[in-house]
Amino acid sequence: MDKPVTDLALVRACESRIVNAWPAPATLVIDDWVVRFANGYSGRANSASALQADAEMDDGTLAFIEKLYAEAGLPPRIRFTPLVAESARRRFAARGYRIETASFGMVAELDPARHPEDPEMLVDPLATEAWISGVCSHQTGNKRNREHLSAIVSGVRLPAAFATLLHEGRPAAYAMSVAERGMAEIGAVIVDESLRGKGLGKKLMLGLMGWAAAQGCILAYLQVDQSNGLAFEMYRRLGFRTIYAYETRVLDR
Known part of the structure; x- marks a missing residue:
């Protein structure tokens, strides 16, 4: 069976917007590559x-x-998306870059009629201290570092929604979305582990899809770890389809 043809134009549209939706404090453009540094907080930004x-x-x-x-005290990472030439892939593999994570890029069509805004979802256009603290409190390792997360989200220069979903009067889930030229990235989705299975993740996603549709976006996109089967199935049921797969590879020092 022939391998499905990847829509490289759509992949590029997502990948270029990801740089703006999740901005690293330090960024260099080197030939066809963007090289990013964010104190080790998240693979995408480093x-x-x-x-x-x-x-x-x-x-x-x-x-x-x-x-x-x-020089930045970080291991070099390369994201093996479909945009990378095969010869470059072989070069990285020969250097010893190993697979650190594997993810899917997914998109969904938006329609204000099907995706209304959720009045119960608290949305701020800027990341508040409460939002940053809430996200970090449910993370592990370096992702608990409030200063490093703040350095990323404070750099967003596009219309954004930093969302908090309440359950029985207290914060239960967090996420963010950034709108750019008809597309909205949804990321940093966190649900309190003790409250999972109550549909809070779905409610949060629908709320952000509604926010994105209200911004005039026609597509929402996200990235999900390939090992996170529960999240993948939830996104699929919400209308997201997989448009590409990629690996983040790291060179151990």
């Missing part, structure tokens, strides 16, 4: 991502990028 189809990287450029990450 990796090199292709911005063009068939993005190549020669040995000299790879060594230069690896040196930049070493």
Whole structure:
């Protein structure tokens, strides 16, 4: 059976917007790549991502990028999206880059009639201290660092929704969305572990899809870890379809 053809234009549209929706405090554009540094908070914001189809990287450029990450005290990471040229993939593999995580990129069509805004969802256009603290309180490791998360979300320069969902009067779930040119990224979805199974994740997602539709967006997009089967199935039931798969690969120092 022939391999399905990936819509590279749509992949590029998502990947370029991700850079703006989840901005790293330090960013360099090197040839067809964006190289990002965010104190180790999240793989996306601390990796090199292709911005063009068939993005190549020669040995000299790879060594230069690896040196930049070493100087920042971070391991070099490359996101193996469909935009990366096959020759570059082989080069990274030969250097010893191992798979750290594997994810799916998903999109869903938006319609204000089907995705109304949720009046019960608290939405702020800027990330508040309460939102940052709430997200970090449900994380582990470096992702508990409020200062590092704040450095990312405070850099958003586009219409944004930092959402908090209440359950029985207390914060129970968090997420964010950023709208850009007809598309809205939804990310940082966190549900209190003790309250899972109550439909809060679905309610939060529908609320943000409604917010995005109200911004005039026609597509919502997100990325989900391939090992997170429960989240993947929830997104699929909400109308999201997989448009690409990618790996984040890291070089151990």
